[in-house]
Amino acid sequence: MRNAFANAFYDLAKNDRRICLVVADITAAAGVASFQKESPERFINVGVAEQIMVGMCAGLALRGMVPFAYTIATFTIYRPFEQVRLDCCYQNLPVKLVGVGGGVNYSTLGSTHHAQEDVALMSAIPHMTVLAPCDPAESAAVTKASMGVTGPVYLRLGKAGEPDLTAAAPEPFQFGKVRCIRGGTDVCFLTYGPITKMACELAAKLEREKNLSTAVVSVHSLKPLDEPGIRALLAKFKTVVVLEEHAPFGGLGPQVKAIAWDSGARCRLRTYSLKDEFIHVYGSHYDLLKAHGLDPAVIFQEVAELAG
Amino acid sequence: MATPPFDAAAVQARCQRYRRRILDISQTVGALHIAPSFSCLELVATSYFGLMHRTGDPETEDTFVLSKGHGSPAQYVVLEELGVIPSAWLENFCRPGFPLATHPDYGTPGIAASTGSLGHGLGLAVGMAYADKLNAKARDIFVVMSDGELQEGSVWEALMVAPSFGITRLVALVDLNDFQSLGQTSKTLPNFYPMLDKLRAFGWECVEVDGHNPQAIHDAVKARSGTKPFVLLGRTTKGKGVSYMENVPIWHYRAPNAEEYQIAIKEVEGCNP
Known part of the structure; x- marks a missing residue:
């Protein structure tokens, strides 16, 4: 995802001299290296200092620039939280805050590097837009779409090596709209970010082994949330499952439940999230998800029972 | 067009009027930081009437940021005199239906950035200065800060990066009144102050002067080399001009009652620092 971001960023910045990249001693892949080489004055490394990274971005934006801040998600938004809230959001400035490794992606680095409450925190701030693409192609799409947002954007990326999940998507990417990336009629997964891969694998298995036609919908825009789109899915499917790599509070699950209640949805609804815990488990990204209770074998059984 | 010579006496006269005006406003609203406004008044007024290139066009003129946002009355009275904000706004300070708050808000005419949270x-301003450098805009940015504000870590991140990025058109004026909410700044963190050598060590050009002396403020800023970002440390008195407010922490945020107001008005008439 970070490669896809870097390449999309490079394409945008090449043709728009307002765009600059402010990093705090962490940088993205090859596309950014090319940008740094070609436009060194628009590549700003402030060092290990995230408050000035975000503060400077806001100052640049006050002068008409379009800055992207980039580092590991925890450091993009937690350390400089007040700069995010006041400098960027209160002043409603077009700063793109890019967080790499959202969720528990940095699975060997521990909770210091886990952004597991980021969607809740960023969504709660007025003016903020929260985007979380599911694969490299969608990362490129949201990066480009973010240029059309006049206020601040939090762009929650995965890391590297995510598979392509959207090449055969029945629906095209549309900013702010839920997007069906795998068709189905019985069960619908609502999900976002790298864990979408798990949803796609579960959907294939449910279809194969339980004869349940299962759709997967990428909710790449958490704020604004496509409420009409979600209402329609809650009305269309008998079983809806939210799968998210995020704390149980303030993410997609609770919002879908609220929409379901408000719209009088009659479907069966189940939500899966990370635990409300700092877990001391280290291993692969998959190991961490499993330790948080996001175990595909368990989810498969439960969803099959729910839909059966 | 030649720049007219700096008229320090006129700035002093203005500051006397401003103190009166702020006291008047204090009688209609409680949420006013009088003492912090009085300590930075000469720094603010000298910036506007002696240092800043003002064209009326935010695209070309110098920029002013009141980083110690609670001193907003000091900036509002200047903006009122310049006709940037209407008097009715000041007279209805912090009232529903009117835009002026205790802290300056971006979007209000004459306000370049929202402040209020220190640091x-x-x-x-560093971001603005970087953009100006990138876009070859020849203008200066003036930032008025408080000495208590220097305790915020974010300030030191900004101090750290600006000289390394070759930013030169940035002038910070620190209101060195030696007070913060709970007491004396130099007693709160005695090993942290004074500041001069620390700021120089960070790569800034730095001079300390009497912060109530417009001529001294003007001359020190004008004499800067222009090869580094610049900090002026202005020694000031919190609550300057009203004896019972001077260096008494409660006046950080308290407004005078009718009797206190009368005493204050008389005293500021005679205030000519």
């Missing part, structure tokens, strides 16, 4: 203004 934000300098970082914003």
Whole structure:
């Protein structure tokens, strides 16, 4: 995802001299290296200092620039939280805050590097837009779409090596709209970010082994949330499952439940999230998800029972 | 067009009027930081009437950021005199239906950035200065800060990066009144102050002067080399001009009652620092 971001960023910045990249001693892949080489004055490394990274971005934006801040998600938004809230959001400035490794992606680095409450925190701030693409192609799409947002954007990326999940998507990417990336009629997964891969694998298995036609919908825009789109899915499917790599509070699950209640949805609804815990488990990204209770074998059984 | 010579006496006269005006406003609203406004008044007024290139066009003129946002009355009275904000706004300070708050809000005419939480203004100014450098805009940015504000870590991140990025058109004026909410700044963190050598060590050009002396403020800023970002440390008195407010922490935020107001008005008439 970070490669896809870097390449999309490079394409945008090449043709728009307002765009600059402010990093705090962490940088993205090859596309950014090319940008740094070609436009060194628009590549700003402030060092290990995230408050000035975000503060400077806001100052640049006050002068008409379009800055992207980039580092590991925890450091993009937690350390400089007040700069995010006041400098960027209160002043409603077009700063793109890019967080790499959202969720528990940095699975060997521990909770210091886990952004597991980021969607809740960023969504709660007025003016903020929260985007979380599911694969490299969608990362490129949201990066480009973010240029059309006049206020601040939090762009929650995965890391590297995510598979392509959207090449055969029945629906095209549309900013702010839920997007069906795998068709189905019985069960619908609502999900976002790298864990979408798990949803796609579960959907294939449910279809194969339980004869349940299962759709997967990428909710790449958490704020604004496509409420009409979600209402329609809650009305269309008998079983809806939210799968998210995020704390149980303030993410997609609770919002879908609220929409379901408000719209009088009659479907069966189940939500899966990370635990409300700092877990001391280290291993692969998959190991961490499993330790948080996001175990595909368990989810498969439960969803099959729910839909059966 | 030649720049007219700096008229320090006129700035002093203005500051006397401003103190009266702020006291008047204090009688209609409680949420007013009088003492912090009085300590930075000469720094603010000298910036506007002696240092800043003002064209009326925010695209070309110098920028002013009041990083110690609670001193907003000091900036509002200047903006009122310049005709940037209407008097009715000041007379209805902090009232529903009117835009002026205790802290300056971006979007209000004459306000370049939202402040109020300490430690934000300098970082914003560093970003603005970087953009100006990138876009070859020849203008200066003036930031008024408080000495208590220097305790915010974010200030030191801004101080750290600005010289390394070759930012030169940035002037920070620190209101060195030696007070913060709970007491004396130099007693709160005695090993942290004074500041001069620390700021120089960070790569800034730095001079300390009497912060109530417009001529001294003007001359020190004008004499800067222009090869580094510049900090002026202005020694000031919190509550300057009203004896019972001077260096008494409660006046950080308290408004005078009718009797106290009368005493204050008389005293500021005679205030000519």
